Amino acid sequence: MEIPYTVQNRPDTGIYNAKLGIWLFLASEVMLFGGLFSAYVLLRVGAAPGEWPHGWLNVTLGTINTLLLALSAITTLLAWAACKVRDFGKFRIFHACTILLALTFLGIKSYEYRDKLMHYEIKLNNGKFADGHLVEKSADFDLAKKTGSVTLHGHFVDDEKELADLRSPEAQAAKHGEVVVAATDIKSMGNYGPRHNTFTAIYFTLTGLHALHILGGTLVIFYFWAFGGAMWKTDPERFTNRIEVSGLFWHFVDLVWIFLFPVLYLT
Amino acid sequence: MQSNVQQFPPFREPQPQHAHDSHGHAEHHEPNFWQKYIFSTDHKVIGIQYGFMSLCFMLFGFFLMLLMRWQIAHPGVPVPVFGPLLEKILGQPAAHGAISPDLYNSFGAMHGTIMVFLGVVPLAFAAFGNYVVPLMIGAPDMTFPRINMASFHAFFLGGVVMLVSFFIPGGAAQAGWTSYSPLATTIPTNGQAFWLVGMVLLITSSLLGAVNFIATIIQLRAPGMTWMRLPWFVWAQFVTAFILLLAFPPLEAAGVLQLMDNLAGTSFFLPTGLAVGGQLVDRSGGGSPLLWQHLFWFLGHPEVYVLILPAMGIVIEVIANNTRKPIWGYKSLVYSVLFVGFLSFIVWAHHMYLTGMGQKIATFFQATTMMISVPSVIILTCMFLSLWGGSIRINTPMLFALGFLPMFGIGGLTGLPLGLAAADLYLHDTYYIIAHFHYVVAPGTIFALFAGVYFWFPKMTGRKMNEFWGRVHFWCSLVFMNLVFMPMFAQGIKGMLRRMSDGAVNYSAARVPNAIDALPGSVMQLNGWILWAAIALGIAQIPFIINLFWSIGHGEKVGTNPWSATTLDWQTPTPPPHGNFAHEPQVVRGPYEYSAPGHAEDFTPQDEPESSAAPLTPTAHH
Numbered sequence: 001m002e003i004p005y006t007v008q009n010r011p012d013t014g015i016y017n018a019k020l021g022i023w024l025f026l027a028s029e030v031m032l033f034g035g036l037f038s039a040y041v042l043l044r045v046g047a048a049p050g051e052w053p054h055g056w057l058n059v060t061l062g063t064i065n066t067l068l069l070a071l072s073a074i075t076t077l078l079a080w081a082a083c084k085v086r087d088f089g090k091f092r093i094f095h096a097c098t099i100l101l102a103l104t105f106l107g108i109k110s111y112e113y114r115d116k117l118m119h120y121e122i123k124l125n126n127g128k129f130a131d132g133h134l135v136e137k138s139a140d141f142d143l144a145k146k147t148g149s150v151t152l153h154g155h156f157v158d159d160e161k162e163l164a165d166l167r168s169p170e171a172q173a174a175k176h177g178e179v180v181v182a183a184t185d186i187k188s189m190g191n192y193g194p195r196h197n198t199f200t201a202i203y204f205t206l207t208g209l210h211a212l213h214i215l216g217g218t219l220v221i222f223y224f225w226a227f228g229g230a231m232w233k234t235d236p237e238r239f240t241n242r243i244e245v246s247g248l249f250w251h252f253v254d255l256v257w258i259f260l261f262p263v264l265y266l267t
Numbered sequence: 268m269q270s271n272v273q274q275f276p277p278f279r280e281p282q283p284q285h286a287h288d289s290h291g292h293a294e295h296h297e298p299n300f301w302q303k304y305i306f307s308t309d310h311k312v313i314g315i316q317y318g319f320m321s322l323c324f325m326l327f328g329f330f331l332m333l334l335m336r337w338q339i340a341h342p343g344v345p346v347p348v349f350g351p352l353l354e355k356i357l358g359q360p361a362a363h364g365a366i367s368p369d370l371y372n373s374f375g376a377m378h379g380t381i382m383v384f385l386g387v388v389p390l391a392f393a394a395f396g397n398y399v400v401p402l403m404i405g406a407p408d409m410t411f412p413r414i415n416m417a418s419f420h421a422f423f424l425g426g427v428v429m430l431v432s433f434f435i436p437g438g439a440a441q442a443g444w445t446s447y448s449p450l451a452t453t454i455p456t457n458g459q460a461f462w463l464v465g466m467v468l469l470i471t472s473s474l475l476g477a478v479n480f481i482a483t484i485i486q487l488r489a490p491g492m493t494w495m496r497l498p499w500f501v502w503a504q505f506v507t508a509f510i511l512l513l514a515f516p517p518l519e520a521a522g523v524l525q526l527m528d529n530l531a532g533t534s535f536f537l538p539t540g541l542a543v544g545g546q547l548v549d550r551s552g553g554g555s556p557l558l559w560q561h562l563f564w565f566l567g568h569p570e571v572y573v574l575i576l577p578a579m580g581i582v583i584e585v586i587a588n589n590t591r592k593p594i595w596g597y598k599s600l601v602y603s604v605l606f607v608g609f610l611s612f613i614v615w616a617h618h619m620y621l622t623g624m625g626q627k628i629a630t631f632f633q634a635t636t637m638m639i640s641v642p643s644v645i646i647l648t649c650m651f652l653s654l655w656g657g658s659i660r661i662n663t664p665m666l667f668a669l670g671f672l673p674m675f676g677i678g679g680l681t682g683l684p685l686g687l688a689a690a691d692l693y694l695h696d697t698y699y700i701i702a703h704f705h706y707v708v709a710p711g712t713i714f715a716l717f718a719g720v721y722f723w724f725p726k727m728t729g730r731k732m733n734e735f736w737g738r739v740h741f742w743c744s745l746v747f748m749n750l751v752f753m754p755m756f757a758q759g760i761k762g763m764l765r766r767m768s769d770g771a772v773n774y775s776a777a778r779v780p781n782a783i784d785a786l787p788g789s790v791m792q793l794n795g796w797i798l799w800a801a802i803a804l805g806i807a808q809i810p811f812i813i814n815l816f817w818s819i820g821h822g823e824k825v826g827t828n829p830w831s832a833t834t835l836d837w838q839t840p841t842p843p844p845h846g847n848f849a850h851e852p853q854v855v856r857g858p859y860e861y862s863a864p865g866h867a868e869d870f871t872p873q874d875e876p877e878s879s880a881a882p883l884t885p886t887a888h889h
Contacts, residue, residue, distance in 0.1 A: 001407050001846035005486050017410045017486050024478045028512045035520030035562055039535065042558050048539075051553070195532035198553040202535070205527055 007238045022245045026252045033256055036206055040263065043198045053199045054267070055166035056192075061112055062265040065105050069254045072101040076221075076247045083240040088232055091243070095225045098250070102218040109211055116200065119192040120152060121163065122181055129157050130181050134191075141183060149182045150189070203264055210260060213253045220246050308412035309845055313419050314398030315727065317389050318720075324426060325386035325713075326808075331378040333801055338366040339770035340798040360438055371768035372441035373458065377429070379444025380462065383570065384469050385426050387712055391577035392511070393422070393476055395719050396504045398727065400480065402836035402843060403498050405489025405852040405874070410482040418475035425468030432461035443766065445567065448536030448559045452528045453543045463526045470519045473511045480508035489835070489874075491854035496873065498834045498858040499600050503580030506608035507573050514569035514612065521562035528554075535559075557622055564615035572611045574708055576604060578671070578715035579646055585668040585718050586650055588832050590657025591869050593859040596649040603642035603649075610639040620688045621695050629688045636686035643679060647672065663737030667718035670745050671711060678706030681756065696766070699759025702752045710748040717744075720815070725829045729841045730822030736810040743807035750800035754793040761790045770794045831870045833860050838872050 009016050044052055075097040082090035115133070122130040132154015141148030155176050157163060165171060190196060194204040224242060231239045298307075307313060334353075337346050343365055346353060350364020360370040401409055409415045432439040437456025440446065451459050484505050488497070497505075524535040532550065536559040539552030587594040594600070616624065616632040650672055659665070681703045684690040694700065717740075725731050762784055763771045772778055776785040828837040835854070839847055852874040860871040 003408060003410060003412070003487070010486055013485055015486075017482055020482045020485060021411060021414075021478050024481055024512060025474070028474055028478070028516050031513050032516035032520050035517030035565070036524075038517075039520065039524060039558055039562070042555055042561075043535070043553070046555050047553060193531075194527060195534070195551060197551045198534060201527065201531075201533035201551075205523065205533075205535075209523065 007235070007241060016241060018241060018245045019248070022248050026248065029252060033206075033209075033259075036202075036209070037259065037263070040202050040206065043202060047198065050161050051164055051197075053164050053166075053197070055171075056199065057203070057265045058112060058115070059265050061108055062261050065108050066257065066261050068101045068105045068108075069257050072098045072105075073251055073254045075101065076250050080240070080243045080247050083236070083243050086236060088229070092225060095221055095243075099218055099222055099225065102214055102221075106211060106214060106218075109207065113204075116192040116204075120150075120189060121160075121192070121196070122150070122152070122189045123187045124181070124185050125187050126185070127158075129160055129163070130179050131155065131157060131163055132176065132179055135178065143183055143186060143189060146183045149180050150186075152179045152181070153177070154179055206260055206264065210253065210256055213256070217246070217250050217253055221250070306416060308408075308416050310397045310401050310409045310412070310415060311727070311843060311847075313415050314394050314396075316419050317397060317422070318394035320423065320426065321386050321390035321394060324381050325390070326812075328378050328381035328386055329805060329808075331374045331381070333805060334366060335371060335374050335378065336794075336798045336801045338371055338768060340794040342769040342772055357433065357438070366768070368768040369438065369441060372443075372766075373433070373439040375766060376440045376443050376446075376462070377433070380429065380440070380466075382708075383444065383574070384466070385422075385429065387574050387708060387716070388473070388570075389422060390716050391581075391712060392473075392480075392504065392507055392573060393418070395577060395581065395716075395723070396476075396480055396507075399723060399836055400501055400504050401483060401487065402726075402839060402847060403501050403834050404484060404487060404492055405835045405848065405854065406483060406487035407846045407848065409479050410486055411479050414475050415479050418472045418479065421468050421472035421475065425465045425472060428461055428465035428468060432458045432465070435461065445563055446525065446559075447563075448525060448528065448554075448556050449538070449541055451525060451559075452537060453541075453548070457529075460526065460529050463522045463529070466522050467519060467526075470515045470522070473515055477508040477512040477515075480504060481512065484508075489852045489854055492835075492873075493854075495598070495601070496854055496857050499583045499594065499597065499604075500577075500580035502601050502604050503576040503583075506604050507576045510569045510573050510576075510608055510611060514566045514573075517562050518566035521559055524562075525559065557619075557624065560619050560622060561616070564618045565612075567618060568615040569611040571704075571707070572607055574712050575675075576607070578712040579604075579650075581715045581719040581722070582650060582668045582671050583653075584832075584834070585664045585722050586653050587859045587861065588722075588830050589660040589662065589665040589668070590653055591660065591861045592653070592657045593857075593861060594649065595652040595655070596645075597857070597859065599645055600649050603645040606642040607639060607646075610635060610642070614639055617686050617688075617691070620691045626688075633686060633688055637683075640679070640683065640686070647676060647679070662721075663732070663734055663741060664718045664722035666738065666741045667714045667721065670741065671714045671718065674706060674710035674714060674745075674748070675712075678703060678708075678711050681706065694759060696764055697759035698755040698763050698765055701765050702755035702759060705752050705755075709752065710745070714744070717741075717811070722830070723836075724815075724818065724822075725825050725841070726836060726839075727842055728819050728822070729824060730818055730820075731825050731829060732818040732822055733814050736814045740807060740811045740814070743810075744804065747800050747804035747807055751797055751804055754797055758786075758790050758793055761786060763790060828872075831868070833870050833872050834858050835873055838874055 003017070004010070005017050007016060013020070075094045079091050079094035079098065082088075082094055118134050120130075120132065120134055124130060130152060132152035135151040135153050137150045138148040141150055153176060155174050156179065157174075162171065192200050194201045224239075224246065228239055228242075231242075304312065304316075307316075334346060334349070337344075345364035346366065350361070353361040353366075354364050357370065360367045360373070366374070397409070397415070401407070429439075435457055437458060439456075439458040440451070440462035441454050441456065442451035442459060446459065446462065484497075484501060524533075527533040528535050528537060534550045534552050534554040536556050537548065537550050537552060537554045538556060541548045541550065541552060583594055583600065614632060614635045616628060617636045620629050681699070685694055685700065685703060721732055721737055763774070763786055767773075771786055771791070774782075774784075774786050775791045776782075776787050777791070779785050825841075827839065827841040830837065835852055838852065840849060853876070854873045855875070855877055856871065856873055858873060860873070862869045863871050
């Protein structure tokens with residue numbers, strides 16, 4: 001038994017099965033990310049005045065990542081074009097670039113995550129806040145037993161709201177240095193992980209889900225890159241279709257980032 | 268369009284090589300049990316897998332309901348017969364064989380979840396869709412057979428996760444099938460996390476299924492099977508697949524966010540200053556409980572049409588076949604189902620009139636809700652008018668299809684007051700709601716599904732189910748369904764709220780004699796009657812279960828087309844082999860050519876060649 005139109009276009013619809021399938025899948029993905037983006041909008045609109053964070057993310061790293069994905073979109077297209085003109089060698093070169101670009105993207109993303117997870121906000125017993133990146137915890141540091149101290153590279157603020165808008169002139173002017181806080185002074189302490197506030201929550205969720213898509217796409221592309229030779233020899237047209245379909249997915253994942261970058265980094 | 272169709276390449280064009288297809292024609296080997304029944308890529312086997320699993324889940328969900336009805340009728344009294352077993356399996360929550368309020372909440376949440384996501388949708392959409400759609404459109408299989416298999420496995424896994432959650436400490440999810448936050452996050456059980464993981468698996472399954480259905484219907488229609496020649500059942504499945512494709516992902520998004528709330532300590536749906544048991548919750552706050560409701564009902568309402576459209580499709584097929592005349596208003600039916608599919612995406616907030624989201628928004632959703640009743644009524648009207656002047660054959664499938672009409676009518680009409688904000692403020696969260704949507708789904712959809720089982724059983728097995736016991740099943744189900752759900756309208760109008768583990772005893776006149784709106788004894792008495800009706804309804808299903816299994820081996824043997832039907836699913840060998848059709852079907856006419864003048868028989872199959880040499884005329888479209 002053969003399923004028709006697995007490789008050739010059906011004449012009246014002008015499309016082959018897998019391409020239609022991936023477009024339908026992407027429609028569903030649009031609704032998935034659409035749901036998450038509307039969650040972002042509602043959370044942001046519903047935030048108390050002055051509490052929604054600005055400038056918490058590194059725009060330079062975000063820009064570099066945007067460029068990496070834009071470049072990978074080009075190499076993906078070129079890889080498909082190389083298949084179309086039946087040049088397997090070129091295909092391998094271009095998709096090797098795609099894979100490297102994707103891995104670099106994920107590397108930078110992990111660095112950014114690490115930066116957020118190392119960043120602590122400490123609520124002090126005197127009502128003030130200490131905020132900064134963790135330098136070290138003393139060996140006997142134990143928050144429950146109130147022993148030891150923690151060292152941050154950062155500063156003290158009187159009001160938590162001063163930490164919200166890091167683009168403001170006051171925040172830009174703040175002096176950062178080594179800050180040592182004794183456990184006895186600490187009321188509560190937490191890093192900028194997902195539970196810090198709704199911004200970090202939606203940031204980690206959105207970018208985490210996006211990173212999973214990048215990872216999945218990379219794995220698929222790597223599979224075709226490494227093990228596609230057999231099908232290339234027997235059925236190059238079908239293989240080319242596979243590259244096109246996986247490429248469509250890749251372009252969609254890039255597109256999601258094009259929305260994520262301004263929404264999270266620039267506003 | 269038609270000239271295009273004539274130019275098709277041969278249907279099953281031989282590929283230059285078979286390297287990618289291990290099921291080549293050359294080596295034909297007999298598959299073993301695992302290949303044939305568990306890891307099958309044949310749409311018919313997958314359809315039957317779905318059908319069997321979902322019927323089992325429905326029986327289980329029904330059993331949960333029986334336990335709840337016992338608790339409502341006799342709060343705190345140990346469950347007879349099953350009580351000791353419950354205590355043995357579930358321990359403390361079922362101490363002394365009685366159902367604790369927590370356990371009642373679990374059963375309530377899981378009854379809804381199982382019935383909707385593991386029972387009716389898989390049966391209506393996945394089981395019938397998988398088995399029937401490729402046959403009806405003349406396709407050899409689904410477009411992506413292996414993805415089809417993965418879809419069933421994801422469904423199976425999701426079901427397992429749901430069932431396992433009953434046995435974890437704290438028990439299964441307790442926040443209702445709607446899982447409203449913050450309740451869903453603050454109840455001290457991991458059952459909710461299991462529920463969410465289970466849902467993500469079920470959503471994955473439905474996504475894979477929906478992509479497959481749409482691609483199959485678009486790509487694999489046989490030559491000549493133009494859009495307006497599709498049996499309406501296929502249209503219904505097509506729209507249903509689009510609804511699943513586009514409405515489920517926002518719930519998946521919501522599920523991910525609630526999973527983060529439950530496991531990573533975020534506050535997507537938790538408001539600032541949330542206190543539980545008098546203690547401030549250690550959360551950042553700033554989230555929005557309303558957001559969950561929006562995301563949930565964005566799926567939740569289209570889901571209603573996922574439940575009903577395939578059922579309507581079955582009813583149309585059965586009615587057309589048994590009235591022996593073309594279905595009335597085929598084109599109206601097609602446009603109506605498309606319109607319903609579109610509108611179903613913009614009515615969701617009529618579930619949320621009480622949330623204080625604002626009058627303007629409520630007014631908008633009130634208007635769209637009234638609008639969506641128009642195409643639904645058109646569909647039902649077409650069904651009724653199709654009966655006019657037909658020489659109606661009465662058999663079990665037809666009885667169930669006819670039973671569907673008034674039952675769905677009651678369900679639909681009682682929904683109108685709920686769509687109007689003013690009336691809904693009073694009726695919201697009462698037993699009236701329960702009666703309304705159960706009339707739509709239980710005697711509505713499930714009757715249609717029974718019709719489908721009796722109707723297509725001969726295609727799956729080559730034998731008919733027993734007619735006498737089928738009729739016993741129908742009449743008993745019809746009577747007891749109504750005895751179960753009709754009293755709930757009265758209870759709801761009197762103000763009895765749903766989701767109360769004591770069956771509203773605390774609000775009864777016997778308990779609070781001086782309260783103005785205390786529930787009178789007559790309303791409370793109904794609880795007892797409903798319990799007995801529900802038990803009788805359960806007993807009424809026994810003939811069906813026995814009939815189903817007995818008929819596989821002992822039913823009356825029939826030919827390939829026992830109902831003398833026109834659609835392509837009846838023009839295959841019975842049961843259809845792998846690949847379905849002995850030869851490629853050439854469709855030359857519309858789906859419901861019954862009693863066409865000038866034909867010897869009272870039905871003309873879609874692929875029967877025109878006998879005369881006359882050129883193809885577009886009369887087939889009428």
